[in-house]
Amino acid sequence: MRTHAIAVLTEAGVPSPEADADLLIGHVLGFSRGQVQAKALIRSAVDAEQILAITEAVERRSLREPVQHITGLAPFRLLELAVGPGVFVPRPETEFVVQFAIDALAAVASPEPLAVDLGSGSGAIALAMATEVPHSRVVAVENSPAALPWTRRNVQRYGADRVRLVFADLADALPELDGTVDVVASNPPYIPLGAVPRDPEVRLFDPEAALYSGEDGLDAVRALSRTALRLLRPGGALVIEHGELQAASIAAILRADGFTAVDAHRDLLGRDRATTARR
Structure with missing residues (x-):
């Protein structure tokens, strides 16, 4: 999941794809950036609603909407x-x-x-x-x-x-x-x-x-x-x-x-x- 998010943001030309992917995933799951990295999240650990929310957040960021607007x-x-x-x-x-x-x-x-x-x-x-x-x-x-x-x-x-x-x-x-x-x-x-x-x-x-x-x-x-x-x-x-x-x-x-x-x-x-x- 994290790897895919980073790839999407990199393809979109986002300046800090790894950091932004961690922040968006962490926002949806209630984790810090360090926790996202440490947990090495996989799909089986996240429910379908959370996967959809992460996908939508990454898509918004790929359109260059600021991370701060997405997380609020x-x-x-x-x-x-x-x-x-x-x-x-x-x-x-x-x-x-x-x-x-x-x-x-x-x-x-x-x-x-x-x-x-x-x-x-x-x-x-x-x-x-x-x-x-x-x-x-x-x-x-x-x-x-x-x-x-x-x-x-x-x-x-x-x-x-x-x-x-x-x-x-x-x-x-x-x-x-x-x-x-x-x-x-x-x-x-x-x-x-x-x-x-x-x-x-x-x-x-x-x-x-x-x-x-x-x-x-x-x-x-x-x-x-x-x-x-x-x-x-x-x-x-x-x-x-x-x-x-x-x-x-x-x-x-x-x-x-x-x-x-x-x-x-x-x-x-x-x-x-x-x-x-x-x-």
């Missing part, structure tokens, strides 16, 4: 987030970026530091900050009616007592908090309108509103910069995820708006994927 779950740091159509699936890159926000929030000399996640999507950034800095307060801002149910579901599971969810556009969100926020973090849309993502999982399944942002991909960043400047207290921190070739352009936007200590940060592959700045 996306692991993210200490969390397991509910995801599906209408919401951006959080990536490992964001786990790297959010560390800067967590570190900045944890360093605030306040019994209850305040953070804002602008364009929260699944709630990944907001909930990572809230769970890893448990004495903090976090506001998650989302403006997509399709994404909002996923944000709400994850907030209710992981952060109902510490995360406030607000339906608003990041350009004009939360005027009542102007000058009081310690950390603003965001993974905004940053793909130029004319660019086409290479991966079918992104191109066909991630919501366009979470991907594209103007001719140069930086319209949302411009709005984000202005909003963060308004929300942050003096000395407050801004953390932005972005494309690997955008660091210089984003630094110019932030400095022109008045931010200081603007720095780009490279991920483990040596790509500039995060920028931090201070109000």
Whole structure:
């Protein structure tokens, strides 16, 4: 069964056929990936209904539907987030970026530091900050009616007592908090309108509103910069995820708006994927 699933996914050009086969089989059977590998599953050990469910899951993945849509779950740091159509699936890159926000929030000399996640999507950034800095307060801002149910579901599971969810556009969100926020973090849309993502999982399944942002991909960043400047207290921190070739352009936007200590940060592959700045 596992061998067949791997062969189907390999033929379909799926980038990680073995890992995905293990995850899909494990999802149907209630096993971890390691258990799937260790048990060396054979057809006689699985009932007909489970075989059908595994076959359907592998077929969906062979059409390049994301594993996270099929399982309904996306692991993210200490969390397991509910995801599906209408919401951006959080990536490992964001786990790297959010560390800067967590570190900045944890360093605030306040019994209850305040953070804002602008364009929260699944709630990944907001909930990572809230769970890893448990004495903090976090506001998650989302403006997509399709994404909002996923944000709400994850907030209710992981952060109902510490995360406030607000339906608003990041350009004009939360005027009542102007000058009081310690950390603003965001993974905004940053793909130029004319660019086409290479991966079918992104191109066909991630919501366009979470991907594209103007001719140069930086319209949302411009709005984000202005909003963060308004929300942050003096000395407050801004953390932005972005494309690997955008660091210089984003630094110019932030400095022109008045931010200081603007720095780009490279991920483990040596790509500039995060920028931090201070109000």
